[in-house]
Amino acid sequence: MASLNLPSTERRPVGRGRRIVGATALVLAWAFVAMYAGRCFADFDLWQPWWSAAGFEKKQEARGYRIYGRIEGPPHWPAIAYQRIDGAAVGGISFHAPSGQHHTYQNFADVEFKAVTLRPLSGNARSFVLVLGRKVPRDNE
Numbered sequence: 603m604a605s606l607n608l609p610s611t612e613r614r615p616v617g618r619g620r621r622i623v624g625a626t627a628l629v630l631a632w633a634f635v636a637m638y639a640g641r642c643f644a645d646f647d648l649w650q651p652w653w654s655a656a657g658f659e660k661k662q663e664a665r666g667y668r669i670y671g672r673i674e675g676p677p678h679w680p681a682i683a684y685q686r687i688d689g690a691a692v693g694g695i696s697f698h699a700p701s702g703q704h705h706t707y708q709n710f711a712d713v714e715f716k717a718v719t720l721r722p723l724s725g726n727a728r729s730f731v732l733v734l735g736r737k738v739p740r741d742n743e
Contacts, residue, residue: 667736673703693708713735
């Protein structure tokens with residue numbers, strides 16, 4: 603008897619793994635876009651790559667910050683920011699450097715501080731911290 607080669611009526615599940623991978627890729631793509639858009643418009647430092655000291659300083663100056671200190675290192679560029687500590691109150695900041703050494707900046711009237719720790723992208727260079735501050739307006743100004 604001759605057999606007929608009819609298409610199977612059995613339903614095959616749609617690739618669930620494909621959907622998960624696709625959704626994950628879409629979420630990561632949007633996160634990447636948001637991270638770089640946030641870098642342009644907000645005071646957002648973490649996981650941002652900086653290709654040069656001049657680029658980092660220019661972006662920080664646009665946000666009103668200037669460098670008050672450089673700790674450990676020496677700074678090697680390009681680097682990526684992996685830790686940020688904001689001062690608990692206007693006028694000072696207290697933090698630990700990557701080596702564990704404690705640092706305190708205090709008695710800076712009307713200055714809001716942050717300490718950004720950067721890891722150089724070259725394998726053998728040490729992490730370094732840049733302490734940045736910006737003047738905050740007084741209530742009566």
